[in-house]
Amino acid sequence: MPFKDIIGQDRAIGFLKNAIRKDRLAHAYLFTGIDGIGKRTTAINLAMVVNCLLPKDWDSCGECLSCRKIQRGNHPDVQIIEPDGQFIRIEQVRELSRSLYFRPIEGKKKVCIIANGEKMQHTAANALLKTLEEPPSHILIVITAPESKDLLPTMVSRCQNIGFNPLAPAIITKRLCEERGLDRRTAHILSFLAEGSLGRALSMDSQSLLEKREYLINEVCNISFREAGKISTFAEAMGKSTDDLLDTLEILKSLIRDIMVLKNAKEGVCPIIHIDCMDKIRDWCKRFSSARLFEIFTTINEAKKAINRNVNRVLVLETMLLTISRGEVRNYA
Structure with missing residues (x-):
């Protein structure tokens, strides 16, 4: 996908195109930002640009033989390194480092994209440092990660960091x-x-999320009146899957956010997410104070962070639901 088709990342794309125009590309880049916003797509197109046979306006053509091979994943000079299981292992990095010292076979540069660089084992990251410190002139390395702090500081210092926005x-x-x-x-x-x-x-899955939302709307309405045994049952049902649970908590948080917006913000300043649930949201506005809503929102947010740290899901949810019913803030640190 050429740069011109990548949406919402004008600043990052502009920075790269300017470097290409001035022939001042760095030997290594670190693309940071949340998943699903174009980091990998941009990295692949950067590999296409530096090896494109018919570049135009500092962008790839997307149609020449080199571009097509890179898009299909079979260009001999472009590698994508991904976690082998949970981690990027030292064996992967050692093999990569050896291959990078050979001259390109077909293209102008050898390009390596290390996806999810935060999953590099410590030994693997250290093994990559020598290549980053003494890079051959014909290589380009792009590492993607959520945040620079997820990588070794010594590695970050040897890359040019480009942030990608949500x-x-x-x-x-x-x-x-x-x-x-x-x-x-x-x-x-x-x-x-x-x-x-x-x-x-x-x-x-839009249908599944909307069904979860309807279930949560009914649960949130009654949560203050639940007995401890019922809260435990609800927590067990919610905690069956981490991925589903994070979606569920995000829906719950967004519902509370809407109530806070409607209760405190001037009309039209902040958009309501669940616009089709206005009757319920207006009802909750009458039932909860601003302070209580803030406590509930904070509690949900803390629970989400705890689950991301692999704390026991059911215990976190039970504590969260009991805390919400009492209107107190719980810190899971």
């Missing part, structure tokens, strides 16, 4: 309508739940 909900809504044929209301909801990630939005 995409605006309006951009995601438009793409969901065009690519998945969703109605605008559903696309609007998914665009906010995806938290700026187009990749995540495109992979979401």
